[in-house]
Amino acid sequence: MSSTSPSTHETAPRPEREGRLIEGGPGFASGLRDLRRHLNVATVGAGLVAAIFGCTGPALIIINGGTEAGLSADLVTSWIFGIYVFGGVISLVLALFYKIPVTGAWSIPGAVLVVGALATFEFSDMVGAFLVAGVLVFLLGVTGLMRRVASWLPVPIVMAMIAGALIRFGIGVVNAGLSAPVIVGAAVIGFLLLSRFIKSVPGAVGALLLGTAAAAVTGAFNDSASGLGMSAPTLMAPTFDLNAILAVSVPLAVLVIGAENAQATGVLMAEKYRPPVNSMTLISGLGGILASVFGGHNANIAGPMTAICSSEQAGEDRSGRYAATVVNGILFIAFGIAAGAAVAAVTMLPGELIAAVAGLAMVGVLLSAFSGAFAGSRFQVGALAALVIAMSGVTVLNISSPFWALVGGVLISLVLEPKDFKANGTTHDGQTA
Known part of the structure; x- marks a missing residue:
């Protein structure tokens, strides 16, 4: 299979079924059958x-915010269980059915919004607001x-929005390098070496390995003290407060659609996939509903x-990159189930190393995003504004x-480039239909 373009049959929703509520795809049997051969070092x-x-x-946004708001460790652990487990389930369902790397998690800006509202509303009212958002x-x-x-x-x-939203990860590498030059320098060297000489292994893996080694040598690992222990998830009974719904539900729903799903859709388009937009919306809603049962603010498609x-860090073969999402989904589910111990383990890694690896992986x-935004001649002023x-x-x-x-x-x-909105609107390649 070509490494430069996805197979329409295997990596895109079937065109003849795109008008349906749930877009068609290769199906679970095909995804499971081919998964083993796509599991490699890259994915x-x-x-x-x-x-x-x-x-x-x-995860620390939720842990710190929940703790400062006076939530018990059991409630915070249940919150983490809800968003990571159902976020992981979203990854497994969509990746295996569509054989596209549509990855689930939860909204980071949504978590910031929710943490800020904890001081104003009872947690049961917040749970009701989470449910309404879903x-x-x-x-x-x-x-x-959303499909229309x-x-x-x-x-x-869309591509300019993706470039602007994700550029902070690239800038994060520079900022992290100023704070921890040895660790970040080692990460960059690891990325460059693998990208240049061992292309079958993602450069980000080299960054993680060499950066971790540098952190160990310099004694930069953090003390493990998450404040959470092992506990079972707790079923939450929602209560409904109009003010909480207006302050939390509506902006949280907009964040899920306008920030997370839109980013993920744009990223997939930049990588030459045809994302199942309606299915992504539906499962993000279901994820939000199910996560709220355990006190989670949402579980949805994740842009980053x-x-x-x-x-391409997940391999040259685009048709097999869905395996990376499957791996991510399994790890997220495991993290949610063992939240207390897992948080303690992962927070030992220096923040600068995480920032460097994430930025290099982008x-x-x-x-692709910058090329998609500015390589053509249409919508250039709008793209610059979006960026x-x-x-x-x-x-x-x-x-x-x-x-x-x-x-x-x-x-x-619409104001400055109306000619680009001619005829029947725009298609997915940005050209007039």
């Missing part, structure tokens, strides 16, 4: 890197609205993890910059 390595990224700093996202999938919006959005603007698992995605807004990191009405990048980019193109 396992990319899945591991994505899991380490997702299980370190992001229902809202699911209803958007049922209506098919995704098919209309100009691709250069999808970027790592779909990039190199291919960033190149700048996404890079700004601005948050308005508790909604983060990727959403506003899409809104701003489209509005500016």
Whole structure:
């Protein structure tokens, strides 16, 4: 199979079934049958890197925020169980059915939003708000609205949003290098050596190995003290408060769709996949509903993890990169089940090393995104606006910059580049239909 383009049969929803509520795909039998031959150093390595990224700093947002808000260790552990286990299940379901690296996790900006609201509302009201957010996202999938919006959005603007949203990971490598030059320098050397001489192994794996060795030599490992112990997940009874729904449910639903799913869709398009947008919306809604049962704020498609698992770091064969998402999903489920011990283990790694590895893993995605945004001649002003807004990191009405990048980019193109919206709208390649 070609390493430069995906197989329409194996890595894309079947065109004749795209009008359905759930897009068609190769199916679970095909995904399971071919999984073993696609499990190799590249896919396992990319899945591991994505899991380490997702299980370190992001988990601490919830642990620290929940602890400061006075939540018990049992509640925080259950929260982590809900988002990681169901995020992992999303990865397994979509990757195996579509054979595309659509990776599940949870919304990091959503966690920041929720942590900030813990001081205002009872946790049971927050659980009710989580449930309502999941229902809202699911209803958007049922209506098919997100598929229509995704098919209309100009691709250069989407690609520019991806470039702007993910560039912070590249900048993170530089900032981490200033804080821990030995560790980050070793990580960069490991990345370059493997990328140049052993292309069958992802450069990010070399960065992780050499960076970890440097951290051990310099004594930079953190003390393991997560504050969580082993405990069973707790079923949460929701209560419903209108103020909590308005303050948490609505912006959280918008974040899931406008930040996470939009990023993941753009990343997959940049890597020449045809993402099943409606299925991604539906399962993100279901994930949010199920995660709320255990106190989790959502479980949905994840932009950064999808970027790592779909990039060339997961191997040259695009048709096999879904195996990286399967690996990531299994690791996420294991992390959620053993939350207390797992958090203690992964937080030993220096933050600078995590930042460096994550940034280096994004190199291919960033190149594809910038190329998709500015290689053509259409929607260039809108794409530039989307890039700048996404890079700004601005948050308005508790909604983060990727959403506003899409809104701003489209509005500016409508005003300054109306000719690019001719005829029947735009197709997925950014050209007029």
